[in-house]
Amino acid sequence: MADLTVIKETIDGLRIGPCGEYLDRCKPQTMGELFDIMQEYCKSDKRRRRRIEALNYEKKEGTNQWSQPKP
Incomplete structure (x- = not known):
């Protein structure tokens, strides 16, 4: 599987929250970037x-x- 496909599916599978919202705005280009974030x-x-x-x-x-x- 290509890295970009895995990254897209990972982002799509996340619950709504700070991490998911950030990844939706700033899509990582490599699996290493995705893992670090x-x-x-x-x-x-x-x-x-x-x-x-x-x-x-x-x-x-x-x-x-x-x-x-208290006294």
């Missing part, structure tokens, strides 16, 4: 999910960096 978005999404989980944990516990013990 998708890997960068994957790392970014994992960091975002970790931050959200940490915020939810703090909210559940009722503690965060701004809360202070």
